[in-house]
Amino acid sequence: MAEYSALSILKNAFAGNRDWKPAWRKPEPKPTYDVIVVGGGGHGLSTAYYLAKEHGISNVAVIEKGWLGSGNVGRNTTAVRSNYLLPENSRFYEFSMKLWENLSHELNYNVMFSQRGVLNMAHTPGQLDDFARRGNALRHIGADSVMMTTAEIARLIPALDVSGSARFPIIGGLMQWRAGTARHDAVAWGYARGADRRGVDILENCEVTGFLREGDRIVGVSTSRGEIRANKVALAVAGSTGQVMRLAGIDRMPIESHVLQAFVTESLKPFLDTVVTYGAGHFYMGQSDKGGLIFGGDLDGYNSYAQRGNLPLVEEVMSETLAMFPGLARVRLLRSWGGLTDMSMDGSPIITTGPLPGLYLNCGWCYGGFKATPSSGFCFAWTIARDEPHPLTAAFTLDRFHRGLVIDDKGQGSTPRLH
Amino acid sequence: MLIPCPYCGQRDVSEFTYQGDGNRTRPNPSSTDRAAWNAYVYDRTNPAGEHREIWQHSGGCRAHIVVVRNTLTHAVVASSMARARTRADRREPT
Amino acid sequence: MSPRRAAQGGRIDRSGPVRFSFDGHAYTGCAGDSLASALLANGVSLFGRSFKYHRPRGVFAAGVDEPSALVTVLRDGIREPNIPATMLEIYDGLTVESQNRMPSLAFDVGALNQLAGPAIAAGFYYKTFMGPVFGPLKGTRFWMFCERFIRRAAGLGRAGYEKDPARYERMNAFCDVLVVGAGPAGLMAASAAAESGASVILAEQDAITGGSANWSGETIGETPAAEWAAATTDALAGRDNLRILTRTTVWGYYDGNTLAALERVGDHKPASPAGEPKHRHWTIRAKTVILATGALERPIVFPGNDRPGVMLAGAAQRYALEYGVLAGERAVVFTNNDNAYCSAAAMRDAGAEVAAIVDVRREISPAARELARQAGGELLLGHAVVDTEGGKAVTCAKVQPFDTASGTLSGSPKSITADCVLVSGGWSPTIHLASQAGGKPVWDEQQQAFLPPAPAQRWIGAGGLDGATTSEEALRQGWDAGRASVDGPPAPYAAPLVSSLELDARPAPVLEIPGKGKAFVDLQHDVTADDIRLAHREGFVSVEHLKRYTTLGMATDQGKTSNVPGLAIMAAALGKSIPDVGATRFRPPYSPVSIGSLAAERQAEIKPERLTPMHDWHVANGATMYSAGLWFRPMIYGQPGETVEQAYVREARAVREGVGMVDVSTLGKIAVQGPEAAEFLDRVYTNTFSTLPVNKARYGLMLREDGFVLDDGTTWRLGANDFLMTTTTANAGKVMQHLEYLLDVVWPQLRVHLTSVTDQWAGIAVAGPKSRAMLAACVSQTAVDDAALPFMGIVHGRIDDIPVMVCRLSFSGELAYEVYCGAGHGAQLWEALMAAGQPFGMVAYGLEALGTLRIEKGHVTGAEIDGRTTARDLHLDWMLSRKKPFVGSAMMDREGLIQPDRMQLVGLVSLDNRPLNGGGHIVEHGDGEIRDDSLGHITAACYSPARRQYIGLALVRNGKARVGTHAFVSDPMRDRFGPVEIVSHHMYDPQGSRMHG
């Protein structure tokens, strides 16, 4: 398949763009694979990609019940950052950031990772100390982070309300410059194309309806397109984890599926050159290259598989928008949508072997899934290939909850909606 | 979304706080059954479909309500006072 | 009057000119004009530039579906970008400018993009801009360099930074029936529902009711349809069980039949009266909804279809009949259906010349043929428009024979001179709200359109939405829906006579004409038919991939005119039917909604302020206020010239040496009452309260179920079955909910009532060695000596005339008391204590001094109780009763919670005599290098007046074992590195002799 480049674009343009080939094949399922990855979202596709690339396992099927990338990789707010508090998380997300930094080259697909920075606003001295703690933690693990003064913030983002008369005045911020945004769909398509080019079969419109078992062991899946066998079956199904695990006979998990809404305004000329978060609520905003302001806030806060949220959260997020950017009152909300998030009991993900022999599990990404796409796939592929955790995800076990080894970045305990 | 509060009637979801899976049973306080405690604190049924769950009408009468709600459509199928329910199948005082 | 303005007819008022300006040029229009109709009347054809190629664009539609004519309104010094000219009512003084052009609308350098042509087809940016893999532009740098230019070229209008002086409000409404859309079906439905006595809201997005009746040219009953609509509306407006909301777009269908609507209250007024909002955000909770949202026309896609002057046929009809404005003076009508013949006739009636009617079909109905005859001009059946010519406006249309069955052209094109091409590809029911309510739309082959899904919530469809193709049908459906919405018995329906013609409602299944040149599907996003075919070639064939890869339908009009043509082109490429490609799931909002309206009253202030009864005193006496959650608390009472550190050191020293007082009214306070209150407290606290005597207080610790610390505070026993629990300020709500949950869900048999009494009591802590003497001097009706008021004792008395409750407890480590009184007396009590304290050197102290005193004592607060710490981590294991179970007791001994290398609370002393900062980290190595070796972090730090050192509290890995050792603070965020000694967290008076004194 052709490499993408400026030259190939020109060549094709002269040919009326008639010679472009599909970005990935649409193969028929084979009866057997070495590995089946369930879930054709970002994590599933990157897992397949790294299985092929890092571990030479290319006899892999990615099976997706709908269209490729239909999960959260296609409905998030595109922020990429590693500025977590606890080192188990920040080390992992920092590794992801490093993969992001070379991802477009790696995939020969422009995922438009724009390192325009993510800035968290502080509104009280106590919050500033908390950010210093977090920033210091990041610096100690080798990630970047700096404090910004209000004056620096005002220069960087003239649209912000930095007045002392704000209800929650901004008194400083924590900036991670290497953080930024990426084009979410491109990540799915780039990994799909990359995996496909290494021989992975991507099977769309293929829904798992059950697991094939030999004794205790999982040996494949039955699907809407027939039975498919494999030595190893890996799940990366984000919001549907509970549903798929139920098919495997496990009916309770340390996970709740919640709806997270996201929003985009009408397209505007450049308004905001970085990604910002509000410290006196839960709000984040960036601007897409097309010009839409992309933003979101809290979860709606109840179990849901409906990919649809409700009005109170919309109103809350818009209020926080104006608390930060008073000039946006007359700008108009263009579209809202809802994604399913796997909220784990401590707000941190799960990447592990088991819980059944032959089964591998990747879930519980809460808000963090998109930015983790590269490292999640990398480390999950490692776990699948070697039957042992990658050192960076060794703490992301399923049994950590019961053992009390939780990784609770927000300190909220087992109330998923608060993570 | 509206949640039917048995006391206050249909109210907007913004008046409520979600308290999660209503299928969990708290073990007897003196129980040392670690697995049972773990299940109570950490494990959730999380069904796609009808879900029995607890809401508190925190912005209203503050009662806890057992709601059966479809997580695929958000349609509320039933609601009742949590207190009445737990009274009905009262366990030994603990 | 301009030649484009008919002498009579329509909703406009020709009596006086309305002045407005567009791009600095002054124009006049009529009251009732939209900006689009007014500019068209002035002969303006160029309204804007397209998104990607910056091609000149005119106005394409007449309503909410407008993709091209977007403008920025300038008002009150605030920019309001991306407003469709079709939805903007003009008023005297209206000022608007065009968008996405540099330097001007007529001459736009961005139009150079057109030269790049096919190289910037759909998705081209995924294939390039990756840059070199090494060198200074490696990694993401090259892309970020390119991105700067791309971002500038993209985008539509520009937003401003200033706070909007306009007002936004919300309104909650409840009704039996909400009727969405006040066209013929909606009006009929509202009449039928209201007649039953039900409460009805009728919402119409336009400024006037009537919908298609305003431009259909039909008669209903004995009168022109527009007059019928006005009369029906008048009758409805007289009812007290019905509210008509015009300029109100119902844009969201949420769960529980909750609908969101935007009322544009002030947008059409030159000035708003005091207190009136610009926009009102309605949340309508309706028992039943009647969706009478009508249908939207869509175009046929053909090369050159984006030139200004190419317009939807129905839009031109609307301009002619509703506004008395001609979209052009010589029209070519291009259609696949009968409806456009009405548009042609209407143009002719309004004074335009119809050069030709071009129809892809070979056969048309007799009624259409008759309309064609009335319209005049050539009737070209089996033909298609294959191109247009013209610069900033159409000058001619090219027409060629076309075979519908094969989709191919034959013969050669001929030119027809025209200044507008009016196109119709049939009508798509406006199913957006129905789709938002849940369910998948259903394809109707006859109408070549998606019909609404089966209702997933309580709504009834009527009119064009439900597939009605004639007004007669729409009126009947409206009536039926109105009756059904109130479960009324079928009432006699007096069908008004409608003059409509017997048109063939089935469009030919042709939505694209092949040909050379760019044929636009999504006019705003510049998505062409070739782009869709490219997406197909590259495998982006599902409807969602199509949308995402090409950005089809993602523009501000949300694909209202482009959705079905786009699907048709993909279906043709795939050799599938349209429904097999899939239907888009519509999401809120139906049309864009101002952010201000959604924030509503919170645009003025996002959160309320919570004030203690003494707030005004603090502010009047120089306090710097600290925002703690919603509360405001004094941080310091700074004196002129003092730094923050000097102020809190002075205040803290006063407490250690004399007496000080601090407002503690913000502490959470919960009345715990009932026969089993003590039993309940035993279950929720780690320690025992049932043994606490009346009029004594005890410090208590609560865990979460998972064994981690939740909160701490003192609880006072005021009676055998009456406790006053205090919580930390930050956790008051959380603790209340935790306790209510346990009582309601887990232990419903316990007779305990919980009531928030935080606001009932004002609280003042009086602390310092002189506090007892000071209180003795002002408290009456009780003694406060050690015998009457021992440590943790409670007495009741009066200060001045104010009843008070005094508890002897200490957070500062000094002899100290908390004095509580009714909140309404708080300010007086504060002043009374201030006055009584003067002889003792009373000083008011704030949070900083409070923090200093507690750091010295090693008492924990939210910085240490951060949701990740255990009682043991905080040296509070002595509070864990082994005699009884309590919340958290079963889980607190799990492996992860008892590991020796957990982070544990220690004290720190700065060894370089420089301040420590909260958030600094602790490391073992003294080389100053930053590596992955953090042992923990500082939770709080201060200058200790008692120790005359900079000290801090920290959570440090295996901290208990490190007491007495040296370490280093590593704080790269603030460029601070230096030696510290790890000490016990009790850094002052470890025996507690002072507070027991």
Next chain:
Amino acid sequence: MADRLSPLEPVYRPGNHGNLAGGAGVVLGERQPGSIVQLAVWSGQERPALAVMLDVTGMRLPDGAGSGSAREDIAAFGFAPGRFLLVSEAEGLADRLRAALSEELGTVTDLSHGRTAFRIAGAKAEWVLAKLFAIDFALAAFPTGAGRSTSHHDIFAQIQRSGPEQFDLYVFRSFARSFWHTLCRAAEETGYEVR
């Protein structure tokens, strides 16, 4: 005893405000009742407890969730299962009620300082309140005398309809000033008079 201070003292501006083109649509004010008391009753003890209330206050409540009764000198309404708010012009109601109520029936909590009482009256009262609360204020849905517990964002409120066009609102004291601002702002559209 010392007078109770109003939390609104510095921001309370008697007179007419807002858009008065059509006259003041509502009258807003703070009431300062002598007693605001919560009566909370154990499950199953509602009848005897309400009998005690009748004895002490002379108030009889209709059956049903949220039902209540309002007179000029005293008002009472249910606002939660087993819980009632009693508001009296007289001080000391909590003590009198506590003395009369057996612990076997329920508990009494004095909230006289803890809640601030607002009154809104006039033809536009429903309209103004509907801007702030997501409950149905129509007379048919919210009859005279009845009580409701609801909230405006962070501000919890108990509301009693004390007349066809009159509502009494009870709000946590610490929020009173913010709520007053909010209420006044909401009433500007219709014009309001502060008494």
